[in-house]
Amino acid sequence: MDVRAVSQLSRPAPRPTDVGGLFQLLRDGLPRTRADLALLTGQARSTVAARVDLLLASGLVAPAGEASSTGGRPPATFAFSPSTRILLAVDLGATHARLAVTDLASTVLAEHHEALAIADGPDAVLDRVAAIGTKLVEQAGRTMGELAAVGVGLPGPVEHSTGRPTNPPIMPGWDDADVPGMLRHLLGAPVLVDNDVNIMALGEHWAEFPDVDHLLFVKVATGIGAGVISDGQIRRGAQGAAGDLGHIAVPGGKALLCRCGNTGCLEALASGRAVAVALSAEGIPATSSADVVALVRAGNVAASHAVREAGRTIGGVLAACVSMLNPSVIVIGGNLAEAGESLLAGIREVVYRRSLPLATQHLRIVASRTTGRAGILGASAMAADHVLSPAAIEALIP
Amino acid sequence: MDVRAVSQLSRPAPRPTDVGGLFQLLRDGLPRTRADLALLTGQARSTVAARVDLLLASGLVAPAGEASSTGGRPPATFAFSPSTRILLAVDLGATHARLAVTDLASTVLAEHHEALAIADGPDAVLDRVAAIGTKLVEQAGRTMGELAAVGVGLPGPVEHSTGRPTNPPIMPGWDDADVPGMLRHLLGAPVLVDNDVNIMALGEHWAEFPDVDHLLFVKVATGIGAGVISDGQIRRGAQGAAGDLGHIAVPGGKALLCRCGNTGCLEALASGRAVAVALSAEGIPATSSADVVALVRAGNVAASHAVREAGRTIGGVLAACVSMLNPSVIVIGGNLAEAGESLLAGIREVVYRRSLPLATQHLRIVASRTTGRAGILGASAMAADHVLSPAAIEALIP
Numbered sequence: 001m002d003v004r005a006v007s008q009l010s011r012p013a014p015r016p017t018d019v020g021g022l023f024q025l026l027r028d029g030l031p032r033t034r035a036d037l038a039l040l041t042g043q044a045r046s047t048v049a050a051r052v053d054l055l056l057a058s059g060l061v062a063p064a065g066e067a068s069s070t071g072g073r074p075p076a077t078f079a080f081s082p083s084t085r086i087l088l089a090v091d092l093g094a095t096h097a098r099l100a101v102t103d104l105a106s107t108v109l110a111e112h113h114e115a116l117a118i119a120d121g122p123d124a125v126l127d128r129v130a131a132i133g134t135k136l137v138e139q140a141g142r143t144m145g146e147l148a149a150v151g152v153g154l155p156g157p158v159e160h161s162t163g164r165p166t167n168p169p170i171m172p173g174w175d176d177a178d179v180p181g182m183l184r185h186l187l188g189a190p191v192l193v194d195n196d197v198n199i200m201a202l203g204e205h206w207a208e209f210p211d212v213d214h215l216l217f218v219k220v221a222t223g224i225g226a227g228v229i230s231d232g233q234i235r236r237g238a239q240g241a242a243g244d245l246g247h248i249a250v251p252g253g254k255a256l257l258c259r260c261g262n263t264g265c266l267e268a269l270a271s272g273r274a275v276a277v278a279l280s281a282e283g284i285p286a287t288s289s290a291d292v293v294a295l296v297r298a299g300n301v302a303a304s305h306a307v308r309e310a311g312r313t314i315g316g317v318l319a320a321c322v323s324m325l326n327p328s329v330i331v332i333g334g335n336l337a338e339a340g341e342s343l344l345a346g347i348r349e350v351v352y353r354r355s356l357p358l359a360t361q362h363l364r365i366v367a368s369r370t371t372g373r374a375g376i377l378g379a380s381a382m383a384a385d386h387v388l389s390p391a392a393i394e395a396l397i398p
Numbered sequence: 399m400d401v402r403a404v405s406q407l408s409r410p411a412p413r414p415t416d417v418g419g420l421f422q423l424l425r426d427g428l429p430r431t432r433a434d435l436a437l438l439t440g441q442a443r444s445t446v447a448a449r450v451d452l453l454l455a456s457g458l459v460a461p462a463g464e465a466s467s468t469g470g471r472p473p474a475t476f477a478f479s480p481s482t483r484i485l486l487a488v489d490l491g492a493t494h495a496r497l498a499v500t501d502l503a504s505t506v507l508a509e510h511h512e513a514l515a516i517a518d519g520p521d522a523v524l525d526r527v528a529a530i531g532t533k534l535v536e537q538a539g540r541t542m543g544e545l546a547a548v549g550v551g552l553p554g555p556v557e558h559s560t561g562r563p564t565n566p567p568i569m570p571g572w573d574d575a576d577v578p579g580m581l582r583h584l585l586g587a588p589v590l591v592d593n594d595v596n597i598m599a600l601g602e603h604w605a606e607f608p609d610v611d612h613l614l615f616v617k618v619a620t621g622i623g624a625g626v627i628s629d630g631q632i633r634r635g636a637q638g639a640a641g642d643l644g645h646i647a648v649p650g651g652k653a654l655l656c657r658c659g660n661t662g663c664l665e666a667l668a669s670g671r672a673v674a675v676a677l678s679a680e681g682i683p684a685t686s687s688a689d690v691v692a693l694v695r696a697g698n699v700a701a702s703h704a705v706r707e708a709g710r711t712i713g714g715v716l717a718a719c720v721s722m723l724n725p726s727v728i729v730i731g732g733n734l735a736e737a738g739e740s741l742l743a744g745i746r747e748v749v750y751r752r753s754l755p756l757a758t759q760h761l762r763i764v765a766s767r768t769t770g771r772a773g774i775l776g777a778s779a780m781a782a783d784h785v786l787s788p789a790a791i792e793a794l795i796p
Contacts, residue, residue: 167756226722228723230635238760239757242722245721245722247753251647320715324646325633327635354660356645358564
């Protein structure tokens, strides 16, 4: 056994040696020749050629013209063909629904947004989702037969292995509902479900930070939650409850009662709702996160001050997360982030003061760049990962 | 494309289709027939038979007798043969060195423990490590030529990709030292390095909780640190600084100055050293974590009380970690854990009070079960993972 050629290294990824593995190399959309693929995989030209033929037959890979040549006949190139099938992405909030039909590369083909109360319960909400979804597929000029999978984000804890909500506090009637089964019955395609913040983390990561391995996405809106990406993958924890920032006790925080029954939780002190409550106690009319954002945008100094203070409070908890997880990017999303720089400034101030230099020297804290689309992009990316996984691709090949 | 057979599922692992992948199925040590392996992999009997022959030739797999048969000639079984090569496991603390020679399944063949000051610097310490290691190999009745890899744990931050310490606070002279290069020069085998708490987390996970996917190992000694295992793997974060619990601000904690320059850090309030300082301020003679443990064991009530209070303080920070990571097991190790139930009781009290029910309903908080061997077991497991990775196995096969 001679493995002495290396002295220290990250665990090398297994070389893809099958059709599903070969396909993963093409998912970035770049055209490649058979020779490129043979070089990337270390496999024989003949093996690669046979596998490319299988992928061409499946329609997932298509000819992409000729490569430039240094002489002789230029070799043919092949690329991922993401338009073969479509995905339905569904982002459900407490009071809204956003849906999109995308291709397999998560490019949006048709999109819809409307007010929809999650409290109407699973039957009413999922019927409406199926109706909008069917209409969007038609709008995109596609058919339901082309639908490969559905990705759904829900505003509460979800057991990822079954896709069922688990005691979701703001989703009456949804506890243990068979969301995948119900939607599959309505739409005829496999359904993947996760909580909304994980979906947003996936979407932001997929769209804006694909090369970042350690990312924390924090949603600051009516509530506060986070999605954890570590070593490039979302980490859900043992019960799918990872990232539940909202009920962490704030260092040095006031003992305000939280809806969870504890006192001093982050959400009770620094969510959009908490800031609105604090402002209205000062005689400034505000009842929601959106009201707070409107006040800040209108130049209300007390509101800006309150949002910055909320940022500092959030920063205290995020400093602990930085010590625990050592991310290189923290993305701040949710509607309170639309209040502009005040929130970020407060967060940055405390995180950079409270964390160790090793963990902050390359840390960026930025506002979400997906302008409200993180949820649908993430739901689409989750569905695509399911449809295009090595095992799913293998299953296509006779 | 028909992937509709499933509606919601975890990402399926790619099926092992190569020799390295096939070997992973045998790493648990159980004997299997060619037919078992064909069933597990979905590969043709002839393919499996050819790959088993390659593994037999490498010596990593050996015949393991005959399976029971329902009639006819009983089929031959094969199993991982971990004694083919040896590993050296090195656990260096601030003032001690523990070394072991193990086989490829991390079974200890020879072991040594001695006082060794990390502050003596890399040249002196690594020379001593090489000398002890060489002697242990001989004691185990093996030769240096059989040494496949070396795993090392260091008491400070380590950049995992290079194996170099990064500004380690208690390791003067070690900053950016090429530990893998120096040790490889002395021992002639590849060297993997990580910080001591990650190594302990790996060891505890490997030896006691192999089926637990989400585990937090917390070391409470002179300092406080943690190793994070999520989805079955150690998570090191962007700079290898993940799990750095010691400098998280304690919710509601006193503003004691910490050696890091901040105030109110967990380590300044609840480490073994902090408890010793607090006790000596009360007139009880104690200067170290070990003194505190001795006092508790001798029935000193003030010491028991102080340790339980330290547990509560640690519990406040661990409650935040539970919300962030949703582990199913938290293991408490380090020498202050040897003070018995006081520390655990304080930790449990606060974690179960401060965390959400979803995250604590199946959470166990337990004392380390590896009795001081977590470090060497983890160093050995890290080295074994390197030597036996699918890519390393592939590289053996012509």
